[in-house]
Amino acid sequence: MLGTQSGGAPVxxxxxxxATCVAHYARGFLECHRLAVERLGVATEFTMADDRPARVASVRLRVTVPPGLDEAGLTAFGAMIDHCGLHGAALLRVRLLPQRPHSPPGSPAVPGVSQ
Known part of the structure; x- marks a missing residue:
């Protein structure tokens, strides 16, 4: 946080x-299929463990999918962002929740994405 003496802890x-890895694969997929990347979004939420040592207990990534993908495209998109090896290697429970812009909270995840 620029201008302050606070910021995120290393953990x-x-x-x-x-989140960066997922965004990288998502953008690559969209560019390869000549779809707009401007509306791509990756939001991250996490919770810290209650006990010691200090660690991230869970991570939630919400991927906003630009328009233009049918069901088969969404499945392929999910498979592509699943290539990010960090969520498979992390000792975290990661759930990827791709959503279309302006979709209501809790809308279904993209088929084929790791849960």
Missing amino acids: ELSVVPL
Whole structure:
């Protein structure tokens, strides 16, 4: 946080590479299929463990999918972002929840994405 003396703790910042990796694969898929990347979004939420040592207990990634993908495209998109090896290697429970822009909370995840 620029201009302040606070920021994320190193263990909290460990979530950033995971979101970055998913965004990288998502963008690559969209560019390959000539779909707009401007509306792609990856939001991250995490919870810290209640006990010691300090660690991230769970991570939730919400991927906003630009329009233009049918069901088969969504399945392929989910498979592509599943290539991010960080969520498979992490000792975290990661759930990827791709959503279309303006979709209501809790809408279904993209088929084929790891749960």
